[in-house]
Amino acid sequence: MPFAEATPLRAIFSWPGGKFALAGRATQLLDWQNHHRFCGQCGTPTVKKVGELSMQCPGCGLLAYPRISPAVMVLVRDGDKLLLARSPHFKPGVFSALAGFVEPGETLEECAVREVREEVGIAIANLRYFHSQPWPFPNSLMVAFFADYAGGAITPDPNEIEAADWFSPDSLPLLPEPISISRRLIDAALCLHPQ
Ligand SMILES: [Zn+2]
Known part of the structure; x- marks a missing residue:
């Protein structure tokens, strides 16, 4: 039996106790990080900014926040x-x-x-x-x-x-x-x- 396995987000929609909300938040944050690995303005690889939920470009300073x-x-x-x-x-x-x-x-x-x-x-x-x-x-x-x-x-x-x-x-x-x-x-x- 595997220690963990991936479950599609839609499959846990009806799970009780806020698990869907937690998984939904995690999925959105991971997607956001994956989609903002490079600056949309100058193309430089971004880094996570300390102290807030944002990806920052060390080249031009552009900040990218999770999109809602x-x-x-x-x-x-x-x-x-x-x-x-x-x-x-x-x-x-x-x-x-x-x-x-x-x-x-x-x-x-x-x-x-x-x-x-x-x-x-x-x-x-x-x-x-x-x-x-x-x-x-x-x-x-x-x-x-x-x-x-x-x-x-x-x-x-x-x-x-x-x-x-x-x-x-x-x-x-x-x-x-x-x-x-x-x-x-x-x-x-x-x-x-x-x-
Ligand atoms: Zn930039």
Whole structure:
């Protein structure tokens, strides 16, 4: 029996006790070090800076910090109906809330409005923060919101959305794993776990 063996990060997603968060942090830091072995400005090999989490270039002084890419998740509600969608890379049959990466110069709120408009063609209002969750695939921070439907007909972006529809609480499709923030967001909307 080997002393240790590599386990894919996704395989420990549901492990209890914060192990996934710890492994996710370690994976992101190792990836960051591997991807910043040379200065992006002058090409000199970098060194770890003492006293803070950064790689520094001894040639030009450029500092590189671990990259975190914020992404916004939005669960749109219209009365008791939830807008759920599926991307082609989801497991078969699973639907979830909409999500997308924040672009440079954009607020979280602006990102939420844009992503929903781009992915399904509808307008939203009354954005409310829910929770956030580090998502180390490879370096995201998922920030989740509720929003209310404010107009338009569902028109899925064929490049990102395979299917999208309104679902009643009594006719839900397959949902993401319970530990994921998307599932917690959906459960909260269904009042299964009041916040
Ligand atoms: Zn440099």
